[in-house]
Amino acid sequence: MFDIPELDEIVCVQLCRHSLAKCAQVNKKWHRIVIPYIWHDISDLRSIPQKMVFYKMVLMDYVEELHHRYQQQQSPKEDHDLEQQHLQEKQSSSSSSSSSPPLSLLTKYEKGTMDFHTKAGFAICSNTALLLNLVIRNGPVEFWRLKYLLNRCSNKLEELTLNTIVEGKEDGKVEEEHKEEEVLNTGAQPKCLRLNLYGDVLEPKAFWLWLWRHCIYVIRLQVQYVGDFAQRLAEGMLTHIFNLDRIELGSETFSYKDENGYYVSDEKLRDDQVAILLSSCRKEWKAVQVRSSASFGESSSASLANHFSTLEELVILGGVSLGRDDLRRVLASYPNLRALVTIDNGTYYNIDIMCVELYAKSFVDLDHETGALNTWACEKSLKVLKVLITHVCDFSDPYSASQSQVYKRLARFINLETLWLGHDPRIETELHPDYSVERQDDCLQMSLESGLDTLQGLTALQELNVSNMDTLIGIKELQWMTQRWPQLRIIIMGMRRIVIRQLRSGCMTTIQRLNCRWRCGVTIEIKTGVTSSPATNP
């Protein structure tokens, strides 16, 4: 502008980038003057369109070159036309990213999602080196593209989700020259791997080997669907994933009526597949979770039983059918069990499939001869118990047991911190407004009259949820609870108007907060660190 750089500077620093861009188009002299100011600091790019254009321009050549090189390495026999097509695709689907960008692109992404249906999957993630969580879904995605992506990630990557079909040539070479150390030093080593590999397309052996090399540090595996590859997956688990000790099988799924009119879940993992996977742990399982789309039959049960001594957490949700005695067996014989969960309050698609039932008689588990409670292995270790105990009544049938007996059994868990009983709370969220709220009525009453006092030994208890049971909890019971259970901080119970009215009138000073939702019951938060004085009756 002025032929004097100092003066140009004074003007340029006052102009926003937008104006500077316009100045750059004025004439050659202005372009030369203004360009350094535009490019001085690009760390504050805000909008996605801005970023996309920027990457496209700055990184396109660099990325294309890498892409090209990769292609030539992986598939030298590939059609030249196909190569061109790929290059074109990349051009049209605004660029991918580079692991070491030439300029400082500061956007930190925690989660990068590649959606291959639109082939614009590359566009979202600006800097895969900073990814914590890589999700690849829809598809199909070619194996080489997957490799390319994962190799762009760094060791910051914690979770890898493959919710896709992976395609590739059946005769893909196994890379013998690719040493394991190389992968360890350069690439992503996620701790959590989620697999939902669907479709009939065969995958090359190379894919699995490559995947395992990246997954040697995986400690948590989630499997929703593996098609016919359960065996391959199991092999990989045994040979490569040494640290794995948590597995989650299946997912929430919808139900439909079968030919007999019974509601069944959409099965994605068969019993034998589950069994294979459960048998393929290098270490020992610490935590196993099974959800509706996985079947858990005899084979699976047997596989799980092999890990009875180490299992700490068992979660079975959403209508997975177990054998009648399975839950009792678990409680009775797993010495390190810390948590048994069969009811939950997460998202729930099915209102027709109930959770696993634990019959009161099984739960009580009396010795036939002495009539005393059998000692269970997890009595000292159990901290979390979330189960539906049914048939708590005085009938003498194979399922029922009395209130006092059930209390006695519960009282054995002296280190219990969290106790949920009753129907699956999730059922609330999906009920049609016309349905009345179903409360379990053959349940533990939780009243002093029925024997609540038996539970006074549960001094570690922090959380009690009995919102889906027809309990008889009144003010007396609440006061008893806050006195006898000093760690108690939350009680969730069903709506009982009288009780709520009394609570609202302030008769219990230990209450921090009261929250009533007519469908979900009453949530009572207790003040911590306060021991209530003996009850003064209203």
Next chain:
Amino acid sequence: MPVTLVSLDNENYVVDKEVAERSILIKNMLEDVGETDSPIPLPNVTSTVLKKVIEYCEHHRNDPIQVPDETDDPRKRSNDIEEWDMKFMQVDQEMLFEIILAANYLDIKPLLDVGCKTVANIIKGKTPEEIRKAFNIVNDFTPEEEAQIRKENEWAEDR
């Protein structure tokens, strides 16, 4: 104490010392020369421009002297232009540039800032063609070059 300033085209202007010393250049000259009546030559400044500069200095004779701060980021200085200054700067583009150059030569920072701010304000919000018109600039890009540059800096535009 009067000081005589002589422009490029040999016009003499008598001003108070206080007014003249708004220009750091003149101030330093006076300190070096000492007490003297000899006029100060300003061969880089024409009379029309010098008249304007003197007008500015007269109006701002009582302003506190701004100590130049090394770390002062002009972007951060968000003081808007005063009304008087704005009117003062309503001149044609050629004169505006001359004033700025003079202010630079004479080292009158406040005037320099105001001038450059005025230029920036002219540029803001204009298309390249409008900028060219405002500053009488000829476009020396070929259409291809122009398209290339537009593409290159597309990201910089706030869309």
